[in-house]
Amino acid sequence: MTENVEYSLRLPAGVDRVRAALTDPAQLRVWFAEHAEVELPDTYRFWGRNTIDGADGADGPAQRLLAADDTTLRFTWTIEGTETTVDIALEAEDDDTTVLSLTQDGFPGWGVVASGGGGTIGLIGTYWALALANLADHVAGREVGPLPDFATTDLRAEYLVDASPERVFTALTDPAQFARWFNFPVELELEVGGRWAMGGFDNNPDPARIVELEPNRRMSIDFGSGVGTSTWELEGSGGKTKLVFSNSGFDTADMPWAGWLGWLSGFAELRRLVELDAWTPLWIEAGAEVPEGV
Known part of the structure; x- marks a missing residue:
């Protein structure tokens, strides 16, 4: 169906x-x-x-x-x-x-x-x-973020965000702010080895794990077999932040496109959240209920 x-x-x-x-x-x-x-x-x-x-x-x-x-x-x-x-x-x-x-x-x-x-x-x-x-x-006359590239197996996207690394890192790791720009809940333990659970701990019996963490600079999350590891790298200059997002360790014969596209759509809204003084969500109807066993 x-x-x-x-x-x-x-x-x-x-x-x-x-x-x-x-x-x-x-x-x-x-x-x-x-x-x-x-x-x-x-x-x-x-x-x-x-x-x-x-x-x-x-x-x-x-x-x-x-x-x-x-x-x-x-x-x-x-x-x-x-x-x-x-x-x-x-x-x-x-x-x-x-x-x-x-x-x-x-x-x-x-x-x-x-x-x-x-x-x-x-x-x-x-x-x-x-x-x-x-x-x-x-x-809106803003710079458009990366488009998907279905002809490559190199999952890497780069953004220039008009905000400090501290502001961007907070938006990425504070659950309340994350839910605002990603339009989906997350629970996490902000430490190496800590859990990262899309949908929350109660809905995710096998959460991802934080495997690298340098506050305001870098974080890697291991989502397990098939999805691989997602890494955020932040570099500040002149009051702005270069955000590089990449995925590695996945099976290139079964590319994790659905998740990759979801992340990129979220980053477009993250940029708006941290850059616009009068930010309001784009979405009126979007996202999904948390499926059982996410």
């Missing part, structure tokens, strides 16, 4: 600005896809190394446009031979704010994905979380 991926977020731009970002090929290539071809009302297509199951666009379009107007976009997207449907709707709150709602069917479910299943189509949940977070930065 499948279900829908559903997201709703508040974007800091008017409807016309958001629609242009969604339908202008040059803008799509900034925040979304390596390649994009749009000729409304007939063609809406994207592919390349930044797209799920899209490294080779020569085999023909994986997307088929169904409808498009000033506030809606609807297309099919075939992933691993399965045709799914994506619906995007825009609603103006005022001249400078737009609520975007997105659904895509065919999702195997958050519980399946959290347990390591779901295949390629199971990536659409965290894929859209990252894409929409990057869209929010793009329409």
